[in-house]
Amino acid sequence: MSRYILGVTGASGAIYATRTAMHLKRLGHHVTALVTPPGRGVLAYEGQEDLFKYVDEQPDVKNFFAECASGSADYAGMVVVPCSMGTLGRIVGGTSDNLLIRAADVCLKERRPLVVVPREMPYNLIHLDNMTSLTRMGGIVIPAAPHFYDRPKTIEELVDTVVARILVHLGALTTADNIVKPWKGIRIPASKSKAPSVKHLAKVKAKKK
Numbered sequence: 513m514s515r516y517i518l519g520v521t522g523a524s525g526a527i528y529a530t531r532t533a534m535h536l537k538r539l540g541h542h543v544t545a546l547v548t549p550p551g552r553g554v555l556a557y558e559g560q561e562d563l564f565k566y567v568d569e570q571p572d573v574k575n576f577f578a579e580c581a582s583g584s585a586d587y588a589g590m591v592v593v594p595c596s597m598g599t600l601g602r603i604v605g606g607t608s609d610n611l612l613i614r615a616a617d618v619c620l621k622e623r624r625p626l627v628v629v630p631r632e633m634p635y636n637l638i639h640l641d642n643m644t645s646l647t648r649m650g651g652i653v654i655p656a657a658p659h660f661y662d663r664p665k666t667i668e669e670l671v672d673t674v675v676a677r678i679l680v681h682l683g684a685l686t687t688a689d690n691i692v693k694p695w696k697g698i699r700i701p702a703s704k705s706k707a708p709s710v711k712h713l714a715k716v717k718a719k720k721k
C-alpha cells in the first residue's frame with residue numbers, strides 16, 4: 513500500500529479523477545484528494561461527487577499545515593487530473609499559493625512522480641511552453657487523450673485507457689493488465705508484405721468480436 517495525492521482542478525473531465533481514485537482504492541492505496549474551489553464546482557456540475565467515496569482524506573487547499581505540504585511526509589507520488597491551464601502554469605511558476613500547487617512543488621523537489629493530465633483545446637503557446645517546462649522539470653504530462661483501438665463500449669472503459677497510463681507512471685500499477693489490455697501487436701503471416709494489409713486487419717478485427 514502506498515499513499516498518493518490526487519489533485520483535482522476546475523478543468524473539465526472530473527470523471528478521470530473519479531476513475532483514478534476508484535482504481536487506486538481497488539489496488540489498496542491511500543488517496544489524499546486536494547480539490548481546488550473551481551474543481552469542486554466543475555466536479556459537481558459534471559455529476560462526479562462519487563469521487564469522494566474513494567478518498568481517505570481531503571485537506572482544505574488553503575491549509576498549508578496539512579501533511580502533504582512537507583517533503584518529509586511519505587507520499588509515493590501525485591497526479592493532477594484533470595489539470596486546468598491555470599494550475600499547470602502555477603505549478604511551472606512554482607507559486608506554491610495553494611496546497612495543491614505546494615504538494616506538486618514538493619513532488620518535484622523530492623523527485624517523486626508528478627503526473628499532470630492537462631485538459632484544454634486548442635492549446636495556446638503558453639500552455640504548450642508550460643507542458644514543455646514541466647517535462648524538463650521531471651513532471652510527466654499525460655494528456656486526456658484516450659485510445660480507441662480496444663473499441664471501448666462505455667465512457668468508463670474509454671476513460672480507463674487514460675487512467676491505466678496514469679497509474680503505471682505513478683508506480684501504482686506494474687502493468688496496465690488489470691485495467692486495459694496492453695497492446696500485443698498484430699501477427700502478420702511471414703509470406704505477406706511487411707505491413708499488415710487492410711484485408712488482414714479486417715480479419716483480425718472480425719476474430720476479436
Ligand SMILES: Cc1cc2nc3c(=O)[nH]c(=O)nc-3n(C[C@H](O)[C@H](O)[C@H](O)COP(=O)(O)O)c2cc1C
Nearest residue numbers: 521522523524548550551554596597598599631632
Ligand atoms: C464548466 C467549466 C469547464 C472548464 N473547463 C476547463 C478546461 O477544460 N480547462 C481549463 O484549463 N479550464 C477550464 N475551466 C476554467 C477553470 O475552471 C478556471 O480557469 C479556474 O480558474 C481554474 O482554477 P484551478 O486551476 O484553481 O482549479 C472550466 C470552467 C468551467 C466552469
